[in-house]
Amino acid sequence: MSGPRIVYNEGYLDEQTKRVVRRALLKGVAIPGFQVPFASREVPMPRGWGTGGVQVTASIIGPDDTLKVIDQGADDTTNAVSIRAFFEKVAGAASTTRTDEATIIQTRHRIPETPLTDNQIMVYQVPIPEPLRFLEPRETETRRLHALEEYGLMYVKLYEDIARYGHIAKTYDYPVLVNNRYVMAPSPIPSFDNPKMHQSPALQLFGAGREKRIYAIPPYTDVESLGFDDYPFEPQRFEQPCEICESTEVYLDEVLIDDQGGVMFVCSDTDHCERTLTARELDQSNTDQSNTDQSSTDPITDHITDPLTEVNA
Amino acid sequence: MNDETPLLSVTGASHRYGERYGCRDVSFDLWPGEVLAVVGESGSGKSTLLGMLAQRLALDEGRIRYRTARQHGAGADGAAEELLDLSTLSEREVRRLWRTDWGFVHQNAADGLRMHVSAGGNVGEPLMANGWRHFGQIRAEAEEWLRRVEIPTDRMDDAPTLFSGGMRQRVQVARNLVFGPRLVFMDEPTSGLDVSVQARLLDLIRSLVSELGLAVVIVTHDLAVARLISHRTLVMKDGFVIESGLTDRVLDDPQAAYTQLLVSSILQG
Numbered sequence: 363m364s365g366p367r368i369v370y371n372e373g374y375l376d377e378q379t380k381r382v383v384r385r386a387l388l389k390g391v392a393i394p395g396f397q398v399p400f401a402s403r404e405v406p407m408p409r410g411w412g413t414g415g416v417q418v419t420a421s422i423i424g425p426d427d428t429l430k431v432i433d434q435g436a437d438d439t440t441n442a443v444s445i446r447a448f449f450e451k452v453a454g455a456a457s458t459t460r461t462d463e464a465t466i467i468q469t470r471h472r473i474p475e476t477p478l479t480d481n482q483i484m485v486y487q488v489p490i491p492e493p494l495r496f497l498e499p500r501e502t503e504t505r506r507l508h509a510l511e512e513y514g515l516m517y518v519k520l521y522e523d524i525a526r527y528g529h530i531a532k533t534y535d536y537p538v539l540v541n542n543r544y545v546m547a548p549s550p551i552p553s554f555d556n557p558k559m560h561q562s563p564a565l566q567l568f569g570a571g572r573e574k575r576i577y578a579i580p581p582y583t584d585v586e587s588l589g590f591d592d593y594p595f596e597p598q599r600f601e602q603p604c605e606i607c608e609s610t611e612v613y614l615d616e617v618l619i620d621d622q623g624g625v626m627f628v629c630s631d632t633d634h635c636e637r638t639l640t641a642r643e644l645d646q647s648n649t650d651q652s653n654t655d656q657s658s659t660d661p662i663t664d665h666i667t668d669p670l671t672e673v674n675a
Numbered sequence: 676m677n678d679e680t681p682l683l684s685v686t687g688a689s690h691r692y693g694e695r696y697g698c699r700d701v702s703f704d705l706w707p708g709e710v711l712a713v714v715g716e717s718g719s720g721k722s723t724l725l726g727m728l729a730q731r732l733a734l735d736e737g738r739i740r741y742r743t744a745r746q747h748g749a750g751a752d753g754a755a756e757e758l759l760d761l762s763t764l765s766e767r768e769v770r771r772l773w774r775t776d777w778g779f780v781h782q783n784a785a786d787g788l789r790m791h792v793s794a795g796g797n798v799g800e801p802l803m804a805n806g807w808r809h810f811g812q813i814r815a816e817a818e819e820w821l822r823r824v825e826i827p828t829d830r831m832d833d834a835p836t837l838f839s840g841g842m843r844q845r846v847q848v849a850r851n852l853v854f855g856p857r858l859v860f861m862d863e864p865t866s867g868l869d870v871s872v873q874a875r876l877l878d879l880i881r882s883l884v885s886e887l888g889l890a891v892v893i894v895t896h897d898l899a900v901a902r903l904i905s906h907r908t909l910v911m912k913d914g915f916v917i918e919s920g921l922t923d924r925v926l927d928d929p930q931a932a933y934t935q936l937l938v939s940s941i942l943q944g
Contacts, residue, residue, distance in 0.1 A: 514804025522796050525832050590810040
């Protein structure tokens with residue numbers, strides 16, 4: 363016996379709600395970096411899991427779209443998989459893990475390594491949209507500071523970092539100045555990704571479900587990371603290449619591989635890592651015809667010693 | 676700049692708390708470099724007057740004019756300074772005055788400082804608010820000012836929560852003078868400190884004020900403070916100014932009965 367059939371509206375949210383969100387998005391695009399309040403609705407996931415991003419995606423997605431969801435750079439984590447499945451079900455959209463095939467990329471924590479194009483939309487899940495929050499707790503006051511363009515306070519935070527640590531210690535959610543006007547929190551992406559927002563050809567939308575704010579960066583907009591003249595913004599750097607695909611100039615995750623404290627550094631962007639690896643292996647098999655040994659299935663698990671086999675051995 | 680014009684001109688200023696007047700019909704002019712003490716018993720309207728001058732309380736009657744140049748409009752930079760009614764200024768202009776022209780030293784340092792930001796950060800904040808974007812310069816300036824208020828340089832990166840009351844008050848003074856204001860409001864800056872610390876802070880304020888040529892409005896209930904640092908004194912009672920004049924004249928030859936009482940009630944050592 364089959365259960366009762368539930369028919370959802372396309373994109374899950376009802377049409378009125380989608381209009382509310384789209385109106386907020388349009389205002390956000392018109393005033394780059396400005397936080398537009400909106401009536402955040404319930405979606406079938408807990409607040410703090412990306413409800414803002416899901417509402418933005420739900421309002422812009424259609425059956426022609428191809429959705430990619432990134433969680434900490436990975437496409438295969440629980441949240442990413444279930445959000446992808448959710449939109450396949452309620453919007454009839456296709457989904458992909460490949461950055462270059464996606465039209466909408468919803469993300470938490472990362473901007474893909476593959477350069478974005480002008481027919482793509484980035485949707486960020488934002489936990490705390492107010493960059494001044496921990497310096498000035500009053501929302502009435504922070505809105506006034508934004509309105510009057512008084513951003514001295516933001517620099518106090520940077521000053522404190524340099525005075526204490528000798529450099530700006532903030533490595534994620536690093537504040538940016540959008541279009542030379544509004545200071546904006548770019549959601550908890552690593553400062554490594556900050557330069558990718560500058561003059562990006564893709565439209566960038568930010569949704570904060572719990573805090574009920576939407577903001578946006580239109581394509582080809584100036585996004586400047588804050589800094590002092592003598593201590594300018596510096597993105598994080600990594601000395602070693604990815605241990606799987608050997609890419610350099612990418613953001614790396616530290617992965618524990620045994621209980622002896624062994625670690626390896628691998629690409630945080632799983633799609634980039636896989637494609638680089640495949641391309642390299644193809645290259646190798648082209649040059650070296652005899653190489654037919656392609657046993658590797660999952661690069662990380664290959665490196666992990668199975669505790670059971672050790673015990674059995 | 677015209678020395679014939681006062682820096683601050685107050686006429687018939689009143690503030691009401693509901694039906695009651697907190698302070699009524701106060702008029703005075705303040706000139707550049709002048710220190711004005713407002714004395715009176717508690718509840719006499721001193722702090723209400725200061726709140727009104729500092730735009731923290733609404734002005735219900737009268738007007739307050741301040742000598743400044745309009746920032747926007749014809750010839751913004753070269754615009755002549757004129758006495759402008761504060762009620763005609765936009766919020767943006769008033770906040771600009773707070774950043775560039777006015778300081779406010781609170782009675783309780785915790786109200787005027789960010790208690791969890793280092794002393795250097797506290798002193799540097801007004802500079803950053805005024806657009807300084809060079810860490811080395813901000814830090815050097817903050818260090819210089821902390822030195823001037825006698826905070827040891829090695830305490831620069833400590834938060835005011837770790838400071839004594841007197842040190843906090845001195846950090847607050849530095850924070851309010853670092854951007855070179857022309858007018859500083861002080862609300863009982865020395866009460867709550869013990870006598871020797873009070874004396875040192877007053878001495879410091881007096882020397883900085885004369886060195887920088889600041890105009891100061893200082894509210895105090897302590898006649899000794901008024902005597903020590905002010906040129907002119909207003910005596911307030913029940914919301915009215917009952918006597919005003921040169922400090923020495925008011926304290927040596929009080930005319931109003933209440934002032935006589937106030938002067939004679941000072942404990943003689």
